[in-house]
Amino acid sequence: MVQGTASHVGKSVLVTALCRIFTQDGYRVAPFKSQNMALNSFVTKDGGEMGRAQVVQAEAAGAEPTVDMNPILLKPSGNASSQVVILGRPAGSFSALKYHTEFTSGVLDIIEGALDRLRKKNDLIVIEGAGSPAEVNLQENEIVNMRIARLAGAPVLLVADVDKGGALASLVGTLELLAPEDRDRIVGFIINKFRGDPNLFRPAVDFLEQKTGKPVFGVVPYFQDFRIQEEDTIPRERFGSEQVGRGEVEIVVIHLPHISNFTDFDPLEDEPEVRLRYVGSGNRLGQPDLIILPGSKNTVSDLAFLNRTGLAGQILERRLAGTPVIGICGGFQMLAREINDPLHTESDLPQVQGLGLLDTSTTFTAGRVTNQVEAEVAGSGLFLCGAPSSRITGYEIHMGRTELAPDTRPAFTILMRSGEKVYFPDGAVSSDGLVFGTYIHGIFDSDGFRRHIVNTLRRKKGLEPLATVTISALEQRRKDFDKLADLVRGSLNLQLLYQVAGLAGPAPGGK
Numbered sequence: 001m002v003q004g005t006a007s008h009v010g011k012s013v014l015v016t017a018l019c020r021i022f023t024q025d026g027y028r029v030a031p032f033k034s035q036n037m038a039l040n041s042f043v044t045k046d047g048g049e050m051g052r053a054q055v056v057q058a059e060a061a062g063a064e065p066t067v068d069m070n071p072i073l074l075k076p077s078g079n080a081s082s083q084v085v086i087l088g089r090p091a092g093s094f095s096a097l098k099y100h101t102e103f104t105s106g107v108l109d110i111i112e113g114a115l116d117r118l119r120k121k122n123d124l125i126v127i128e129g130a131g132s133p134a135e136v137n138l139q140e141n142e143i144v145n146m147r148i149a150r151l152a153g154a155p156v157l158l159v160a161d162v163d164k165g166g167a168l169a170s171l172v173g174t175l176e177l178l179a180p181e182d183r184d185r186i187v188g189f190i191i192n193k194f195r196g197d198p199n200l201f202r203p204a205v206d207f208l209e210q211k212t213g214k215p216v217f218g219v220v221p222y223f224q225d226f227r228i229q230e231e232d233t234i235p236r237e238r239f240g241s242e243q244v245g246r247g248e249v250e251i252v253v254i255h256l257p258h259i260s261n262f263t264d265f266d267p268l269e270d271e272p273e274v275r276l277r278y279v280g281s282g283n284r285l286g287q288p289d290l291i292i293l294p295g296s297k298n299t300v301s302d303l304a305f306l307n308r309t310g311l312a313g314q315i316l317e318r319r320l321a322g323t324p325v326i327g328i329c330g331g332f333q334m335l336a337r338e339i340n341d342p343l344h345t346e347s348d349l350p351q352v353q354g355l356g357l358l359d360t361s362t363t364f365t366a367g368r369v370t371n372q373v374e375a376e377v378a379g380s381g382l383f384l385c386g387a388p389s390s391r392i393t394g395y396e397i398h399m400g401r402t403e404l405a406p407d408t409r410p411a412f413t414i415l416m417r418s419g420e421k422v423y424f425p426d427g428a429v430s431s432d433g434l435v436f437g438t439y440i441h442g443i444f445d446s447d448g449f450r451r452h453i454v455n456t457l458r459r460k461k462g463l464e465p466l467a468t469v470t471i472s473a474l475e476q477r478r479k480d481f482d483k484l485a486d487l488v489r490g491s492l493n494l495q496l497l498y499q500v501a502g503l504a505g506p507a508p509g510g511k
Contacts, residue, residue: 001154003129005170009161010192017488019061026510027123031057035072035144039260043395048088068114134177163193218492226480247275252288255280256302260295267473285314293331332437336360359405374416381433394442
């Protein structure tokens with residue numbers, strides 16, 4: 001198990017690295033995180049919803065993601081409450097107080113069952129903790145750190161982020177605040193995100209080992225030349241000024257307060273000569289070549305945010321100037337004339353006015369749609385006319401339905417839903433073709449369609465189109481997993497790691 005001294009110390013990425021390393025070494029590996037809090041989620045083949053971090057880790061392990069890898073998912077919805085998803089299905093919304101005091105004790109059997117099913121199919125489980133195990137106010141009811149380590153009988157590696165400063169104090173302090181049996185379960189430390197010459201850090205390593213009696217398994221460098229998808233936070237470097245800087249094409253994604261599934265746009269950032277920038281309340285929209293409204297956990301609240309901050313007016317102004325706009329899921333709903341909420345699922349208002357960029361009307365309903373899908377382009381206009389005929393794959397996670405005016409065309413036709421053949425319209429396109437929306441997440445993972453979007457923007461600016469994609473988004477992620485594994489493999493004491501995992505070393509035929 002990998003635990004951390006705090007949030008954002010790199011636990012998710014290190015678990016990804018270990019999954020890749022053990023898989024390269026010939027073992028069947030699965031990731032596990034009993035409880036994940038994130039708006040960045042994914043839909044499995046059977047329609048279950050799980051945290052994106054465990055999907056990335058499963059991909060690194062060459063395994064099919066299943067909800068057993070993340071049996072409890074919390075999706076913050078505002079006002080100190082979260083939607084709780086159990087084994088891929090919504091179980092209701094709870095306040096933080098009610099969840100911690102009344103709910104958590106009843107799900108340990110569910111967590112243990114998920115872990116046992118993974119154990120039966122794999123040689124090794126790499127477990128990720130959350131936040132810090134030393135939060136004394138949460139220890140009695142927590143279900144993601146030491147209680148899970150005890151349940152699994154797992155040795156624990158404790159990770160600290162040296163880039164933030166105070167790494168030694170956080171490691172020693174964490175040990176001090178743990179109960180003796182939990183302190184003994186920690187077998188050693190990993191120092192993460194180190195910049196500079198590790199030899200200069202050697203005295204600190206020696207001190208830490210002498211002070212605690214526990215080994216430092218390694219000092220992992222800060223990496224910057226490849227990307228591992230983020231769990232729930234957009235990196236600061238993706239925010240920027242309105243100046244275009246590098247990249248001949250600038251794409252702006254609106255950073256909503258309840259933004260979800262922002263990893264939808266990572267493949268666009270990998271496109272040559274594309275600058276992807278996130279714009280929130282503290283940034284000017286500028287004059288981008290494309291504006292994207294992303295998914296949202298609370299469409300009505302985020303629409304109010306756009307109006308309150310003036311971003312709605314800026315988007316409408318750029319649209320009048322000829323800038324195309326794409327909406328994904330909640331962003332698609334915001335493009336409508338109106339949003340109806342008769343059951344008050346998101347607000348006390350029965351109806352709010354949308355941005356009016358699509359001639360559509362959205363109504364929230366009690367049901368929830370979660371499917372993996374295959375679709376084909378059905379609409380016309382700037383982006384959809386001339387798009388590749390190959391199928392687009394992705395997934396749906398949304399509430400409500402969107403109705404199109406009689407003369408409004410859908411953007412796509414869904415042909416497969418959760419493995420079943422269907423013929424279902426999705427999304428909508430504006431009459432002039434400059435705006436389209438869809439409920440399908442992951443459309444930019446489809447390499448031909450993504451490159452078509454970029455080349456359309458290039459032609460619109462008088463630039464030469466780019467050649468056919470030579471490396472797919474999936475292949476790029478696999479290359480990045482291998483780079484991460486090489487970096488971490490060269491930084492850790494693997495012999496000691498295998499020893500605490502109870503394995504002799506790489507399996508026959510492994511790396």
